[in-house]
Amino acid sequence: MSYLQLATSLIFILIPLVLARTLRLGLEKDIIIATIRSIVQLLIIGYILTFVFENGSPIFMLLMILLMIGAATLNVIRKGDGIPGIQWIILFTLIAVEALTMGILLGLQIIPFEAQQVIPISGMVIGNCMILSLLFLNKFKDEVERSDEVIELILSLGGDAKTAIDTSLKGAIRTSMIPTIEAQKTMGLVQLPGMMSGLIIGGADPMEAVLYQLLILFLILTTAAMASVLVGFLSYRRLFNEKAQFIGLTYKKKDT
Amino acid sequence: MSILTFHEVSYQHILHEITGEFREGVITTLVGPSGAGKSTTLKHINGLISPDRGEICFRGEPLEQMDLLEVRKRIGMAFQSAPMIPGTVYDNINLPKSIFGESLPREEAKRLLQQVDLSVELERTVKDLSGGERSRLGIARTLVNRPDVLLLDEITASLDYRMVQEIEKLILDLQQELQTTIIWITHDLEQAKRVSDDVWFLKDGRLIESGAFKELASSDQAETQAFLKGESI
Ligand SMILES: Nc1ncnc2c1ncn2[C@@H]1O[C@H](COP(=O)(O)OP(=O)(O)OP(=O)(O)O)[C@@H](O)[C@H]1O
Ligand SMILES: [Mg+2]
Secondary structure: OOHHHHHHHHHHHHHHHHHHOOOOOEEEEEEEEHHHHHHHHHHHHHHHHHHHHHHOHHHHHHHHHHHHHHHHHHHHHHHHHHOHHHHHHHHHHHHHHHHHHHHHHHHHOOOOHHHHHHHHHHHHHHHHHHHHHHHHHHHHHHHHOHHHHHHHHHHOOOHHHHHHHHHHHHHHHHHHHHHHHHHHHOOOOOOHHHHHHHHHHHOHHHHHHHHHHHHHHHHHHHHHHHHHEEEEEEEHHHHHOOOOOEOOOOOOOOOO | EEEEEEEEEEOOOEEEEEEEEEOOOEEEEEOOOOOOOOOHHHHOOOOOOOEEEEEEEEEEEEEEOOHHHHHHHHHHEEOOOOOOOOEEEHHHHHHHHHHHOOOOOOHHHHHHHHHHOOOOOOOOOHOOHHHHHHHHHHHHHHHOOOOEEEEEEEEOOOHHHHHHHHHHHHHHHHHHHHOOOOEEEEEHHHHHHHHHEEEEEOOOOOOEEEEEHHHOOOOOOHHHHHHHHHOOO
8 A cells, every 4th residue: 555545545534524523523633633643653663663673683672562561551550540559560460461471472482583473462462451451440440439338348347358359359350351252252253353354455365364363362362361360469459458458549639 | 344445546637536435245326426537436446447646455455466357356347338248148147257268057147137137038139128127137247256346337327217216126135135345326316315325425536525325414515515405516
């Protein structure tokens, strides 16, 4: 595809813009910002990837992965407000999940140690990990706020922090994993997954695209489980103090 | 003999230097206007909250030096809203056991329900219980561990008058039978008069006065008199 062809495809931005305008949805500004940001960000990534692939040095590969982890962490932190130290928990989780999945993929030679493979797959692992962490934190904070009375009830019966939060924690882990599992059940029936479509459009053999896509699906399942379990088990303690007293979510308040 | 003593207990901006004691084997009510710090005081007693300054002693031993999880097993607490875990009546009355991986014999569960005059099957889902039934189930649950002290936070606040009387009778009977020390928050002065041996009068996080209900009634403290007369303070 040429730049000219891409420019022509901007028509697809005009349609939502016109709709937003006529229906007064108040989304025009957001649509324009989103479009510009996606163009700029992806072009930059395109240039960086070209450079890293041509250069071939593992240092740049590592830097690239660290950059992705950093960006993903920043994205999640805002949602984690209310849980002290959440930034370190997220950072640790992203690093752990990336290290483990890449360790297995490279160690067992499922994929070769090449930037063309490692970087996109890492991107998907880290991106999915980020989304699952966000999903988990949302659900977990809901659960905690909804069941603070039951949490105090269990503490008042002499239960420890883990016991008191068990139902909320597992509930949030379950509900954040369900969409991933459900999506896999209908995979290929309703829509072709994005990566597979991309490979096929790029001219790859459909069977090869399927094999890669399956690998990604398995990775996403692992990532979903690890992200919600790690973030969950590392963060619930922050809601209690060392005397097994429930502090709850602590939103940053103005100095009193 | 006092079972619990507060010595200059302060907590955040909520409680200010509370000093007082609770006698063993009697009913003490905590009264005072909304926001006075009654619930906060109660939560200090079973260590759901710890004081910023001051000391609370249970049978002469500072709470701070005790294993709070053990203390909580000996101090039962009934919450105003009678929170329940989703599930059956049995799941809920069994909760004090199930959290330690044990289970309450069904006969014992039935006996406890009888004790609080609650005639529902153990397999009923708690969602369907009425306010009065929940309240009683909440009380029955606090009795599973045979606590030395029972903390009650506005357990009759949302009930009709007949139910209030029944629950009062229930608590008074339990107290007679088991000689449990009871600390009971109520905003209903008439109720306090009916059930109290002793009373703590809290306002703005301070313990204004404490003692036998009769003494308080004849107190010459202006604030106490105003509160007793039902004036807004
Ligand atoms: N976790 C908390 N953080 C900050 N303030 C709190 C907290 N819990 C209670 N307070 C405040 O402390 C004060 C006392 O609260 P408490 O619940 O002890 O009052 P109360 O006497 O039980 O009132 P009520 O009769 O309405 O139940 C209130 O002003 C309340 O807003
Ligand atoms: Mg209260």
